[in-house]
Amino acid sequence: xxxxxxxxxxxxxxxxxxxxxxxxxxxxxxxxxxxxxxxxxxxxxxxxxxxxxxxxxxxxxxxxxxxxxxxxxxxxxxxxxxxxxxxxxxxxxxxxxxxxxxxxxxxxxxxxxxxxxxxxxxxxxxxxxxxxxxxxxxxxxxxxxxxxxxxxxxxxxxxxxxxxxxxxxxxxxxxxxxxxxxxxxxxxxxxxxxxxxxxxxxxxxxxxxxxxxxxxxxxxxxxxxxxxxxxxxxxxxxxxxxxxxxxxxxxxxxxxxxxxxxxxxxxxxxxxxxxxxxxxxxxxxxxxxxxxxxxxxxxxxxxxxxxxxxxxxxxxxxxxxxxxxxxxxxxxxxxxxxxxxxxxxxxxxxxxxxxxxxxxxxxxxxxxxxxxxxxxxxxxxxxxxxxxxxxxxxxxxxxxxxxxxxxxxxxxxxxxxxxxxxxxxxxxxxxxxxxxxxxxxxxxxxxxxxxxxxxxxxxxxxxxxxxxxxxxxxxxxxxxxxxxxxxxxxxxxxxxxxxxxxxxxxxxxxxxxxxxxxxxxxxxxxxxxxxxxxxxxxxxxxxxxxxxxxxxxxxxxxxxxxxxxxxxxxxxxxxxxxxxxxxxxxxxxx
Amino acid sequence: xxxxxxxxxxxxxxxxxxxxxxxxxxxxxxxxxxxxxxxxxxxxxxxxxxxxxxxxxxxxxxxxxxxxxxxxxxxxxxxxxxxxxxxxxxxxxxxxxxxxxxxxxxx
Numbered sequence: 001x002x003x004x005x006x007x008x009x010x011x012x013x014x015x016x017x018x019x020x021x022x023x024x025x026x027x028x029x030x031x032x033x034x035x036x037x038x039x040x041x042x043x044x045x046x047x048x049x050x051x052x053x054x055x056x057x058x059x060x061x062x063x064x065x066x067x068x069x070x071x072x073x074x075x076x077x078x079x080x081x082x083x084x085x086x087x088x089x090x091x092x093x094x095x096x097x098x099x100x101x102x103x104x105x106x107x108x109x110x111x112x113x114x115x116x117x118x119x120x121x122x123x124x125x126x127x128x129x130x131x132x133x134x135x136x137x138x139x140x141x142x143x144x145x146x147x148x149x150x151x152x153x154x155x156x157x158x159x160x161x162x163x164x165x166x167x168x169x170x171x172x173x174x175x176x177x178x179x180x181x182x183x184x185x186x187x188x189x190x191x192x193x194x195x196x197x198x199x200x201x202x203x204x205x206x207x208x209x210x211x212x213x214x215x216x217x218x219x220x221x222x223x224x225x226x227x228x229x230x231x232x233x234x235x236x237x238x239x240x241x242x243x244x245x246x247x248x249x250x251x252x253x254x255x256x257x258x259x260x261x262x263x264x265x266x267x268x269x270x271x272x273x274x275x276x277x278x279x280x281x282x283x284x285x286x287x288x289x290x291x292x293x294x295x296x297x298x299x300x301x302x303x304x305x306x307x308x309x310x311x312x313x314x315x316x317x318x319x320x321x322x323x324x325x326x327x328x329x330x331x332x333x334x335x336x337x338x339x340x341x342x343x344x345x346x347x348x349x350x351x352x353x354x355x356x357x358x359x360x361x362x363x364x365x366x367x368x369x370x371x372x373x374x375x376x377x378x379x380x381x382x383x384x385x386x387x388x389x390x391x392x393x394x395x396x397x398x399x400x401x402x403x404x405x406x407x408x409x410x411x412x413x414x415x416x417x418x419x420x421x422x423x424x425x426x427x428x429x430x431x432x433x434x435x436x437x438x439x440x441x442x443x444x445x446x447x448x449x450x451x452x453x454x455x456x457x458x459x460x461x462x463x464x465x466x467x468x469x470x471x472x473x474x475x476x477x478x479x480x481x482x483x484x485x486x487x488x489x490x491x492x493x494x495x496x497x498x499x500x501x502x503x504x505x506x507x508x509x510x511x512x513x514x515x516x517x518x519x520x521x522x523x524x525x526x527x528x529x530x531x532x533x534x535x536x537x538x539x540x541x542x543x544x545x546x547x548x549x550x551x552x553x554x555x556x557x558x559x560x561x562x563x564x565x566x567x568x569x570x571x572x573x574x575x576x577x578x579x580x581x582x583x584x585x586x587x588x589x590x
Numbered sequence: 591x592x593x594x595x596x597x598x599x600x601x602x603x604x605x606x607x608x609x610x611x612x613x614x615x616x617x618x619x620x621x622x623x624x625x626x627x628x629x630x631x632x633x634x635x636x637x638x639x640x641x642x643x644x645x646x647x648x649x650x651x652x653x654x655x656x657x658x659x660x661x662x663x664x665x666x667x668x669x670x671x672x673x674x675x676x677x678x679x680x681x682x683x684x685x686x687x688x689x690x691x692x693x694x695x696x697x
Contacts, residue, residue: 004596037608038596054603054610228600229637268601268639409615413602416615416636450614451636452600468617468634469657475617478657499660559615 006264008039009139014177017043025119028580029058032116046140046177048133049119052112053413055562058577058585059089060114061411063136064126065143066364067167068150068160068187069107073360078129079109080347086122087344089113090575090582091563093410095421099344103337105404105456106184107364108136108143112411117580134171139179141170141255146187146195148363152326152373156206156304157217159189162247169248176255180262181270183255184226187219187247193308194318196366198491199225199459201272202254203235204247209301218243220300221250223284224276227453232493233273236281238288241301253292261287305489311459312488313528317442319367321401322394323380331380332363332373335389336396338427339405339420340368349388357383366456368404399430402444402461406454409558410565415449416466417477417503418554418564423447426507429550434511437518440527444486445510447479458493459485461527462510468557469500476555477503481543483513484531495531498543503555508546516542593673595648601637604650604670606678612650612670614638617657620668621689626661630687633657633665644691646672666690 002010012020021044024031032040041051050061064079071079079101088098089112102110114122126132135141144163147153151160166185170176176183187204188195197203204219219242225235242250263269276284289297310318321334335350342350350370354362359374370392375383384394393400403426406412408419426445436443446460457463463482468475479501482494501509517530534542558564562574575584596605604612612635620631633654640651649667656662668688671680681688 004594005598035594035608038594038598038605042598054613413599414614414637416634466615467655467657468615470632475657500657557615559613 002264003267004038005042005267008042009178012043014046014140014174015172017046021047021049021116022120025117029116029577030579030585043138046135046138048136049114050137052411053409055571055574056089056411056576058115059112060116061407062087062111062114062122062133063104064109064111064131064133065136066108066131067144068146068163069148069364069366071362071364072130073355075129075131076351076354076362077348078125078131080344080351082122082125083111083344083347086115086118087111087113090578091566093421094565095424096341097343101342101344101347102407103340103342103364103368103370105340105366105368105454106143107145107148107366109364110407115578115580115582132171135177139181139183140177141183141185144185144187145200145366147190148365148371149320149326149332149373150189152328152332153190153324154327155189156191157189157219157244159187159195162204162219162244163187165248166251169252170255176252176259179255179259180264181267183258183272185251191304191307192310192318193305193312193487193489194310196459196487197222197225198234198487199227199232199456200235201226201258202251204242204251205303207241207301207303209241209298211298216243216301218301219247220303221254223254223281224273226271226273227456227458228271228451229268230451231273232453232458233276234491236276237300238281238285239300240285241298246295249293249295250297253288257284257288257292308488310488311444311486313486313526315439315442315526317401319369319401320365320371321369321396323384326373329377330373331375331377332371333375333380333383333394334365334369334371335392335394336401337369337392338400339403339423341420342370342392346388346391350392353383353386353388397431398436398441398443399427399434399445402442403427404444404446404455404460406448408449408466410563412449414452416468416559417449417479418558419447419449419455419466421565422503422552422554425550425552429507430510433507433549434514436514437521439524443527457482457485459487459491460494461486462513463494463496464506465496467500469502471502475557477558479503479506481506481509483539483542484528486528492528492532495539497536497539498545501543501545504550504552505545505547507550508548509543511548512544512546513542593643593676593678595641595643597638597641597650601639601653604638604641604648606648606671611678611680612638612683616683618668618683619687620665621687622665622693624693625663625665626656626659628656628658631656631665639664642667643673644669646674647691648673648678649691666692
C-alpha cells in the first residue's frame with residue numbers, strides 16, 4: 001500500500017506546488033487547512049521549504065540550491081540581503097545573532113525563520129538573480145555537489161559543464177521530479193577525490209578509457225552511497241564509463257531506474273542504496289542496460305582512485321582553504337567558516353570583497369567553507385589584510401578548520417542534541433587547551449545531531465553523534481564517539497567506540513585521546529593509521545571522558561525547549577505560530 | 591470518526607490529525623525485558639518507523655537505545671497516547687512505565 005507521502009505526491013507535486021504556496025502566502029499561514037498541513041508541509045519541501053521543529057510552527061527553513069556551490073557574481077549579496085530582511089525570528093542565537101546564513105555540507109545555503117507570507121517576494125528576488133530553491137529538498141534531484149573549484153582549479157576532466165547540464169536537465173523535469181526518495185548526485189573532475197562521490201546516491205568520478213584507439217577522458221559511474229540511518233554505504237562501481245557528453249543520458253537512465261524500482265511502500269527502504277543491497281551492481285547494470293538506456297553502455301575505464309588525497313588520512317588538506325592558483329593564473333582564497341554559519345552582515349562583506357578583489361563569484365565547499373575566486377596575484381596581499389579574514393581565516397587552526405556541524409536541535413525535528421554552538425565552543429576550547437601531535441595539521445571533528453548524518457560524521461577523524469545519558473541521575477545531552485573515518489582510495493567509516501559521553505566530558509575525551517595517540521604513535525603515522533591498527537578493546541580504551549574547564553550551557557534537553565537559547569525556553573513560552581508580521585496566533589482548540 | 595496517524599520527516603515525529611504529538615529524543619522507561627537486561631529500559635527514542643492503533647492505544651514502532659546499558663534496536667510498538675471519541679490524548683510519557691503492545695497482549 002502506498003504511503004501517505006506517496007499519495008500526497010501523486011495528487012500534487014513538483015512545479016505545481018508553487019501556485020499553492022503563493023495562494024497560502026497571499027491568504028496567510030492560517031489559510032493552510034488544519035487537516036491538510038502534513039500534506040502541504042511535505043510538498044513544500046520540493047520548493048526548498050522545511051517546516052521547523054516543534055515549538056517553531058509557522059516558521060520554515062529555506063534551502064537554496066547552488067549547483068556545485070557556485071554563487072555567480074552578485075548572488076552572495078542577494079543571499080545576505082534576504083537573510084537580513086526575511087531570516088530573522090523571535091529567537092536570537094548567542095553566537096551568531098539574529099540573521100545568518102548557513103553554508104551546508106551539500107554546498108547549498110540554508111536560512112531559518114522564514115515566513116510563508118514572504119515567499120513570493122523572496123522567490124522573486126532569488127529568481128531575478130539566477131538563484132532557486134527548486135528541488136532543494138523533497139524526493140527528487142537535489143543540489144549537485146563536487147569539487148567547488150570545478151572549471152577553475154586543475155582537473156583531469158571538466159566537471160562544471162556536466163554539472164550545469166545535469167542541473168538544467170533534471171531541475172523541474174516532470175519525468176524525474178517525483179522519485180521514491182531524495183536523489184543525491186556528485187560529479188567530480190579533480191583527481192584527488194574531493195567530490196566525495198563515495199557517499200552519494202550517484203557518483204561520477206574521473207576516469208579514462210581507450211576507445212577506438214584513442215584515450216577518452218570521462219567518468220566512471222558508482223551508485224548507492226550514503227550515510228543516513230545507521231546504514232552507511234560506499235557507492236558501488238557499476239562498471240560503466242561515460243564520456244562527459246553522454247553523462248546526462250546515463251544519469252537519466254539511472255534516475256529512471258530508481259523511479260521505477262525504488263521502494264515507494266516503505267520510505268525507510270526507499271533510498272537507492274537499499275535497492276543496490278538487494279540487486280548488487282551486476283543486476284543493476286544489466287537492468288539499466290536492458291530497460292533504461294537505448295545505447296550500449298561502456299565498461300568502466302581506469303579510475304584515479306590511487307591518487308585520491310582528499311580526506312584520505314594523510315596531511316594533505318584538500319579542503320581548498322588558503323591561497324591557491326587557478327588554471328588561468330589568477331588565485332582563489334578559501335576561508336574557514338566555523339561550522340558553516342556566517343552572519344548576514346559578514347556575508348554582505350564577503351560579497352563586497354569578492355566584487356572588489358575577484359570577479360564577484362563565491363564558491364561553497366562540502367566542508368562548509370567559502371572561496372573567493374578570480375583574484376589577481378597583485379591583489380592577494382590586500383585581500384589577505386581585510387578585517388573579515390581575521391574571523392574567517394585562510395590559515396585557521398586545525399581544530400577550527402576541521403570542524404563541521406549540522407543544524408541540530410536549534411531548528412531540526414530529528415536532531416537529539418544542540419550542535420552548531422556546541423561545536424563552536426568545542427573548537428575554541430580545543431584550540432586553547434590541546435596541542436595536536438607534531439605534524440598533525442589536518443584533523444576533522446564532525447558533530448551530527450542524529451543518525452541522519454547531515455554533518456557526515458562517519459568520514460571524520462573524530463565522529464560525534466547526538467545521544468542522551470544520565471549524569472548524577474539527571475538526563476543530559478551526550479554524544480557517541482566514532483574514530484578513524486575518512487575517504488580516499490579506500491574509504492572507511494568511523495568505528496563507534498565511545499558511547500553516550502556527556503557533552504561536557506567530550507573535550508576532555510578528545511584531549512586524552514590525542515595524548516594517547518601521541519604516546520603510542522609509531523613514527524609519524526597518521527591518526528587514521530593509528531586507529532586502524534587498534535583492536536576493539538584498544539579502541540575502547542582510547543575513550544577516556546573527563547570533565548575539564550570546558551563549560552557546556554546546553555546540557556539540558558534542548559529539544560524540549562521552543563528555542564534552546566531563549567531566556568524563557570519552555571515550550572509553553574513559544575510565540576509560535578505567528579502571522580506574517582510575527583504576532584502570535586492563538587492555537588485552535590483540538 | 592477516523593483519526594489520521596502518520597510518522598513524518600524521516601521518522602522524526604508522530605502526527606495525529608495533522609498535529610505534531612510525539613517527537614524523537616524523548617526518554618521513556620520501558621518494561622521490556624526482551625530488549626535488554628536492565629530492570630527497566632532507560633530508552634531514548636531515536637526514530638519512529640511506524641504507527642498503529644491498537645485498541646484505543648496509539649503505538650509507535652520506535653528505534654532507540656537503552657542509555658543505561660547501550661543496547662539498541664526496536665523494543666516493539668510503544669503506546670504513547672490514546673484516542674477517546676476521536677480525540678487524541680498523550681500519555682504522561684516521562685512519568686509512566688511503558689510496556690510494548692506485544693508484551694502487554696502476549697502477542
